[in-house]
Amino acid sequence: MIRTEELLLNVGPQHPSTHGVFRIVVKLDGEVITEATPVMGYLHRGTEKLAESLSYTQIIPYTDRMDYVSAMTNNYVLVHAVEKMMSIEIPERAEFLRLIVMELQRVASHLVWWGTYLLDIGAMSPFLYAFRDREIIIDLFNELCGARLTYNYMRVGGVKWDAPPGWIDKVREFLPYMRKRLNEYDKLVSGNEIFLARIKGVGAYDAETAIAYGLSGANLRCTGVNWDLRKDEPYSLYDRFEFDVPLGVNGDCYDRYLIRMEELRQSLRILEQALEQFPSEGETMGKVPRVIRPPAGEMYARIESPRGEIGCYIISKGKAEPYRLKFRRPSFVNLQILPKLLVGETMTNLITILGGVDIVVGEVDC
Amino acid sequence: MKGLIKGLGVTWKAMTSKKVTYKYPDVPLQMPDRFRGIQHFDPDKCIVCNLCAKICPTDCITLTGKPNPDPEKKGKVIDTYDINFEICILCDLCTEVCPTEAIVMTNNFELSTYSRDDLFKNMDWLNGNNELIRQENNSAMPKGGAKKNV
Amino acid sequence: MSEEQKDKETKLERTNNVSEPQSEESVKPDTEVPTDTAAEAETGSSPTANAPASTGADKPMRAPLTEEEKAARVQAAAEARAARAKAAAEGGEGSAEAPADKPARTRDKAEGDAAGEEKPERPARAPRAKANEEPPKPKEPSPKQPLLDRLVAMLKADVAEDAVEDAVINYENDHLPTVTIKNEHWLSCAHQLRGHLEWSCEYLRNLSGVDQETHLEVVYHMINLSTKAEVAVHVKVDREAPTVASVTPIWPTADWNEREAYDLLGIQFTGHPDLRRIMMPDDWVGHPLRKDYESLDSEV
Numbered sequence: 001m002i003r004t005e006e007l008l009l010n011v012g013p014q015h016p017s018t019h020g021v022f023r024i025v026v027k028l029d030g031e032v033i034t035e036a037t038p039v040m041g042y043l044h045r046g047t048e049k050l051a052e053s054l055s056y057t058q059i060i061p062y063t064d065r066m067d068y069v070s071a072m073t074n075n076y077v078l079v080h081a082v083e084k085m086m087s088i089e090i091p092e093r094a095e096f097l098r099l100i101v102m103e104l105q106r107v108a109s110h111l112v113w114w115g116t117y118l119l120d121i122g123a124m125s126p127f128l129y130a131f132r133d134r135e136i137i138i139d140l141f142n143e144l145c146g147a148r149l150t151y152n153y154m155r156v157g158g159v160k161w162d163a164p165p166g167w168i169d170k171v172r173e174f175l176p177y178m179r180k181r182l183n184e185y186d187k188l189v190s191g192n193e194i195f196l197a198r199i200k201g202v203g204a205y206d207a208e209t210a211i212a213y214g215l216s217g218a219n220l221r222c223t224g225v226n227w228d229l230r231k232d233e234p235y236s237l238y239d240r241f242e243f244d245v246p247l248g249v250n251g252d253c254y255d256r257y258l259i260r261m262e263e264l265r266q267s268l269r270i271l272e273q274a275l276e277q278f279p280s281e282g283e284t285m286g287k288v289p290r291v292i293r294p295p296a297g298e299m300y301a302r303i304e305s306p307r308g309e310i311g312c313y314i315i316s317k318g319k320a321e322p323y324r325l326k327f328r329r330p331s332f333v334n335l336q337i338l339p340k341l342l343v344g345e346t347m348t349n350l351i352t353i354l355g356g357v358d359i360v361v362g363e364v365d366c
Numbered sequence: 367m368k369g370l371i372k373g374l375g376v377t378w379k380a381m382t383s384k385k386v387t388y389k390y391p392d393v394p395l396q397m398p399d400r401f402r403g404i405q406h407f408d409p410d411k412c413i414v415c416n417l418c419a420k421i422c423p424t425d426c427i428t429l430t431g432k433p434n435p436d437p438e439k440k441g442k443v444i445d446t447y448d449i450n451f452e453i454c455i456l457c458d459l460c461t462e463v464c465p466t467e468a469i470v471m472t473n474n475f476e477l478s479t480y481s482r483d484d485l486f487k488n489m490d491w492l493n494g495n496n497e498l499i500r501q502e503n504n505s506a507m508p509k510g511g512a513k514k515n516v
Numbered sequence: 517m518s519e520e521q522k523d524k525e526t527k528l529e530r531t532n533n534v535s536e537p538q539s540e541e542s543v544k545p546d547t548e549v550p551t552d553t554a555a556e557a558e559t560g561s562s563p564t565a566n567a568p569a570s571t572g573a574d575k576p577m578r579a580p581l582t583e584e585e586k587a588a589r590v591q592a593a594a595e596a597r598a599a600r601a602k603a604a605a606e607g608g609e610g611s612a613e614a615p616a617d618k619p620a621r622t623r624d625k626a627e628g629d630a631a632g633e634e635k636p637e638r639p640a641r642a643p644r645a646k647a648n649e650e651p652p653k654p655k656e657p658s659p660k661q662p663l664l665d666r667l668v669a670m671l672k673a674d675v676a677e678d679a680v681e682d683a684v685i686n687y688e689n690d691h692l693p694t695v696t697i698k699n700e701h702w703l704s705c706a707h708q709l710r711g712h713l714e715w716s717c718e719y720l721r722n723l724s725g726v727d728q729e730t731h732l733e734v735v736y737h738m739i740n741l742s743t744k745a746e747v748a749v750h751v752k753v754d755r756e757a758p759t760v761a762s763v764t765p766i767w768p769t770a771d772w773n774e775r776e777a778y779d780l781l782g783i784q785f786t787g788h789p790d791l792r793r794i795m796m797p798d799d800w801v802g803h804p805l806r807k808d809y810e811s812l813d814s815e816v
Contacts, residue, residue: 055421058421061423061457139398142398145400146402146458146500147401152458160462161400164399188372188377192369192370192373193369196369
């Protein structure tokens with residue numbers, strides 16, 4: 001007697017393609033998914049609870065570890081929130097350093113995404129190329145602040161280290177090198193028929209769904225909604241630079257891929273302009289009191305990280321520690337659309353869609 | 367087919383380009399000067415101000431001081447100084463606030479041990495760890511951390 | 517001091533629904549008053565400090581205040597703050613801290629989080645003198661103040677007269693209109709915010725639970741992507757039986773956020789399709805983010 005049954009399959013938590021310790025419980029009918037339930041919390045470290053007993057400078061190393069692939073943007077969102085609450089002015093050189101570092105971080109993060117996404121889909125060589133280029137950026141950060149992944153670089157009021165001599169020139173040399181590499185990557189991947197067959201039309205959704213589910217970053221822009229916090233709610237010095245915001249049309253994985261590749265190019269463009277306008281001297285720290293005590297109140301500051309809108313909601317009661325610190329993590333919110341997208345897809349497309357959403361589990365769990 | 371051929375062209379070109387692999391551990395890695403490796407501690411410079419223990423985000427530094435054995439000099443002298451490397455995250459906030467640069471980072475990052483007890487570094491070890499001490503410490507911060515009304 | 521008194525009263529006349537002059541909502545007006553006035557005795561720039569002085573003595577501890585009183589106080593505080601912010605903008609860089617500090621504190625008081633709030637320590641600041649040169653001037657209201665007034669009016673008209681407990685502008689946060697809405701009216705207000713033509717905030721950015729020690733609170737931040745109108749909403753919840761209407765039917769993005777608030781704080785969301793723990797293991801007992809949470813292993 002042959003009969004078919006529904007199969008309950010566990011994808012993860014140990015899985016090479018789930019980008020961390022993350023589990024999806026999938027109900028399968030043959031190869032078609034009927035229901036998918038993400039289960040998370042394996043990497044929950046209690047950052048928000050810890051933050052209630054630490055001063056703001058002590059929380060900065062913890063923010064590095066949330067979205068460990070783009071730690072500079074995490075640093076910045078916390079520091080930006082506190083500075084807004086205290087109305088601290090940042091010297092221009094410090095702000096430029098922050099912007100340069102954040103855009104370099106965006107390039108590095110998108111390279112990681114690109115390499116791992118293609119690795120999940122089955123291509124091995126882009127992974128190594130991406131990480132080779134990311135090494136250059138990581139080495140730049142290593143020279144700047146002494147660490148390769150968890151930088152602990154920004155402080156309330158400025159940045160910790162000034163650029164060592166010769167660093168700016170190295171960044172300048174990196175830009176044409178990266179552009180050349182990006183053209184090579186396009187030749188390698190973007191025209192590849194196998195790749196296109198796997199990606200086109202997969203995981204599509206429309207703009208209303210995207211807005212209703214609170215998506216941000218490339219996940220929102222792939223449907224055509226023009227919402228980029230660097231342009232629509234400018235922070236730091238982004239209003240001084242010209243750059244385009246790539247938008248998609250169909251809302252599928254291919255559009256997200258193209259958008260992120262184009263964002264890489266636009267980041268390089270911003271970097272070029274920033275390096276031209278970089279002030280040759282200046283302070284790296286503004287006027288900050290010895291103990292950082294924001295006045296009582298609350299603040300929701302948000303910036304555009306490579307994954308979407310990262311927000312930091314602080315309630316302060318005037319003490320040196322925050323009363324409540326909540327991070328609005330883009331990966332956590334973006335992941336909500338996964339159960340909806342996966343219904344009716346095959347198992348192979350599960351990995352494609354999950355990679356296209358671009359999550360980092362350290363951020364999903366915080 | 368054309369996309370595949372173009373991609374293959376890129377891969378084959380990479381075969382003839384310069385190799386970028388490091389031959390670590392046969393060739394030791396040179397880290398830049400600011401690299402945050404394990405700490406070096408100089409007991410003579412320490413004034414037992416406890417700032418490092420207070421700022422540590424994970425509370426891994428424990429120290430005790432004793433009154434200065436020299437009856438003429440005031441102030442305390444360091445008695446024991448331990449860093450628990452199971453939880454140290456090498457964030458270098460301790461070096462940032464130390465007013466006398468008694469604790470500084472080195473470039474030593476090879477910290478693996480075979481037993482957890484070895485991870486509890488005491489003062490002698492930290493003092494003896496005096497290779498590759500980094501030269502530039504607090505370049506942006508004035509000594510003692512951010513000053514009031516700077 | 518008298519001019520501020522007078523000024524305060526004139527401001528109060530402008531607000532609607534005022535039945536009584538300023539009243540204190542914070543639990544500890546007494547503790548705050550002496551330090552307040554002490555810190556600023558020489559400058560006398562705190563109309564809000566005057567409020568506690570006048571009513572602190574007869575205010576019952578933790579008596580629920582009417583919405584009108586709260587709204588009135590908060591309106592006054594908002595305008596005081598606006599003036600100081602303006603003064604600070606003209607006064608110089610250091611004084612920015614002075615206005616930001618106090619009005620934010622009063623706003624906190626005004627929103628009724630009582631016991632959890634102690635007086636913030638204030639390092640002595642010379643620039644305070646600058647801010648105090650101009651307080652009695654009628655404050656320039658925030659550019660978003662009309663927006664806030666319209667929102668409050670709309671909610672009062674369409675939902676219920678007492679739906680809005682509190683409405684302030686959060687100056688530091690780019691003049692974000694912040695309203696506090698009563699728990700029982702929250703769902704209807706949410707429908708209004710989502711559906712009303714002027715607002716239609718379709719993008720819910722952030723949903724977080726907060727443990728203010730006397731009660732719990734849920735904070736929503738939402739924005740309309742085309743007009744960029746943003747609102748922040750606080751909904752206060754009882755601590756013993758925390759329930760709040762779930763907004764998942766309105767904004768599907770609230771789904772996991774509410775699960776996180778339930779998991780870490782214990783707030784029950786009625787109407788949520790699938791309320792279960794998300795971060796902690798399914799069999800965990802307790803809600804970790806609460807202030808009175810005892811962890812299993814306190815040595816860690």
